[in-house]
Amino acid sequence: MMGHELAEINLGQQSVHKETSKEVISIENLNVFRNGTQILKDVDLRINSGDYVGIVGPNGGGKTTLLMALLGNLARKSGTIKLFGTDIQKFTDWHRIAYVSQDAINFDNSFPVTVRELVSLGRLGRGRPGRRFKKEDWDKVEEVLEFMGLTGMARKRVGQLSGGQKQRVFIAKALVRSPELLLLDEPVAGVDAQNQEQFHKLLSVLNSQKGTTILLVSHDLAVVFCRMSKVVCVNRDVHSSELTPDLDPESFLRQGYGEHFHFVFHKHDCEADFSKQEVTINGGLK
């Protein structure tokens, strides 16, 4: 449990107002192959500034691959990807993007690094390698530590923390970059339900108050349909939709999960306490 309310601190985002017209991500005709198998097929996707996007889909469907493509981490692909209007081949403003991986919290617990040290490493990759951190770097680190409720444990070794606390450290490490685009690959493994709820609250705050565009790979379909503004379903093919009241979640998800997929979901579920909510998923993965 976080044990504190998320402080509303200006994270230094260039704009806290949503610029919904501005395209942050634009993918056209993306095809990705690995060892002769097609992982992603004819992907067309547009994400605007301020979108809060849930990426769902069965395991092995290509969700992580899609994130890797956006991070310029795929060698063999065809099609075009534009980030903030610039072709990814020419894109150099990587400090505008932050990424938290699926297994970020699975590291060697004996590694000698404190919370403050690790979070400060998020400031790397801006400017020339080897530059000395300035006051503004350390101010940013302190600001984010406070925002994430980590100030009290800043001098602790990261390996000593609980799963939920470690998760917050890695989110903090991403946030010190003042990212305009935050990519999260379901970093909730080993984190209990209450901390997951706090995690989702935090993301909502970042999105609504700071205007951060967020892409979150999630298996928690209820969270996606309750909290987010857009859903992307990835299973080799990619389908996306704005989360409007007239969207039928079940028929939308069947495009990715298959015809036998059942998802019992009512919009009023979103009013309920998340940590106690039960979502019934029958059929499931094809």
Place this chain on the structure above:
Amino acid sequence: MSHELTIWDLPRLLGYQFFQFALIGGVIVALSCALVGLFLILRKEAMLGDGVAHTSFGGIAIGLYLGIYPLLTALIVSVVAVLAISYMKRKGVAHSDSSIAVFLALGFSTGLIVISLAGGFNIELFSYLFGDILTIDAFDLMTVSVLGMVVLGFIGIFHKELLSVTFDAESSRLMGIPVRGLETGFSLLVALTIVLSIKVVGIILVVALLVIPGLSALQLGRSFRSTAMFSIVFGTTSVLMGLLLNAIYNVAAAGVIIFTSTGLFLFVALYKRLE
């Protein structure tokens, strides 16, 4: 030195140039080994240090045989070895422990062949195998200082990037940190550190000076910064102890250095368990 000396002769010893050279050289070696060694431990590449050190034996033998400054030939052979080992790892030719084994054997075999061609061992080769801190001359000290400045300068400038890459290379790369360049740079530092340590601890025991101070520091340090400081303190204490006992009682410095650092390790490990 004769063994009538006692610890009270230390002020007098400090006046001798050979002792000053040994002291300065020893401290540079201790600092370099403490920092490079800590990164090696955290990267789980401790045996890279051992492998490259043994490989450099071939370089020393070639230098002695051809009448070239042996630390220069050792440096060339070590640099080639670390670059080849990291290339083999990167290209998936072999895991680093296997490629280290290959180069270790290759370097040592080269030394063996060269020695047999030269007609056998000589006392100078022995000093490279086990170090001889009190024989550091002006040219050795200059070599050690230049290499030491490169090693300490690189770590001083890029320690944050190195820490990030050591903690998580993949996410560092995605953050725009030049991981490959830093890893290659660090491999070269390992080669440089080993070569500059040869005169002090010798080829056989250099890995111990690389690894043991860092291991002791890991018992105590909470942050990376404090761990690095502890590593420097343990490394420097061990080298100074080796130098003193060598100068005063004529005990082999390398042996004392390793005994001191191991003693410190056992002490802090025990202290940590009892705490």
